[in-house]
Amino acid sequence: MLILLFLCVVAGLLSLVVAIQFSATLRRITWNPPRDDGSTHEAKVSVVIPARDEEQDIAQALQSVLNQVGVDLEVVVINDHSSDRTGAIVDSLAATDSRLKILHNPALPPGWLGKCNAMQQAAALTSGDYLLFTDADVIHDPSSMVTALAEMGRSRLDFFSLFPRVDCLSVWENVLAPVFVGGMVQYATTGIEAGDSRDAVAAGAFMMVRSTAFRAVGGFEPIRSEMFDDVSLARLLKASGYRIGFRAAPQLLQVRLFKGNRHAFWGMTKNILEVLGGRLWLAPFVMLLPVFVFWTPLLAFAVGLIQGNRLLVAVAAFTYLIQYSLLWLGWRLFSFHPIKVLLFPLVAVVVASCLIRALYYQTFKGAVRWRGRTVRVRGLPPTQVEIISKSTLEES
Known part of the structure; x- marks a missing residue:
């Protein structure tokens, strides 16, 4: 019980750190x-x-x-x-x-x-x-x-x-809201317009x-x-x-x-390996991080209810509220549905699915998947691939 409470607090603190970073990012680019x-x-x-x-x-x-x-x-x-x-x-x-x-x-x-x-x-x-x-x-x-x-x-x-402004209409589009927040924090850094920094974003x-x-x-x-x-x-x-x-x-x-649920669910497959920066060994950590941050409060809340532990229920509910409120910081940029976005913890399923799919195409087909096309490539990672030829385009 104490371990679950501790993990829930850690998830909440991580969410607060991201909230602070996201708020600072928004101030920079507004x-x-x-x-x-x-x-x-x-x-x-x-x-x-x-x-x-x-x-x-x-x-x-x-x-x-x-x-x-x-x-x-x-x-x-x-x-x-x-x-x-x-x-x-x-x-x-x-x-x-x-x-x-x-x-x-x-x-x-x-x-x-x-x-x-x-x-x-x-x-x-x-x-x-x-x-x-x-x-x-x-x-x-x-x-x-x-x-x-x-x-x-x-x-x-x-x-x-x-x-x-990114308009999110379907359920899975709204579920992706944490991805938009994380991407903005990762790429829109303090150095993007500083001449002495290599950081850049577009x-x-x-x-x-x-x-x-x-x-x-x-x-x-x-x-x-x-x-x-x-x-x-x-x-x-x-x-x-x-x-x-x-x-x-x-x-x-x-x-x-994204143009609906299916497109939103699989839409990150093309670019998701870029997050790893060629370090494929990071894939398990990238998959597990949203599971830990977003699912720990849900598990703690359920266990707290079952065992009648009010402290655990309160901490879990507060952590989830922090995460939900974090999304509202970017409401002007990400136009989401206030009810559908409550399902944001499911983003862990999307991240894991897209990562596994991207790794499969790269490892077993030597390819990247984009806009309905499977483009055969040579070498790893995708940022360093060479397209063999147009004739090797393969639909799948």
């Missing part, structure tokens, strides 16, 4: 951009949007890009071998707006992952002073780009990334970069096999001496990151 005053920016912005099987969101997202005010705009959409109506939808929009160009089914050279290749090929077709890389499911406020350009000028940035939802800087570092070519293409691009630019910035902008961008 941004209150000026209201749209109708100003314009003379620079030309080339928007690059990779899209694979995005028929559910592409029309609304693309229209929100075309509706931008105060900027000279060109847009290139890459239909990356979609199996749904993505290509047809984009073609129909291009027929009504001359600013929109379409690149269908780009060839995948050896050594490249699909998304990096798609963005690199599209970037080669652009002529803007700035490049904006954004995803095909992100909804932009009409002033998002001119506001970002103004901030880049004011802060003398070469690269500027905005984090959107969100693929919005990455604006000066074209000269992007081309000077070779674009995505040096990071062509990186699964974390957004963070890797930020690190590449920062290591090359360019100034980067990162802000939370829920008022300017929104996205439903």
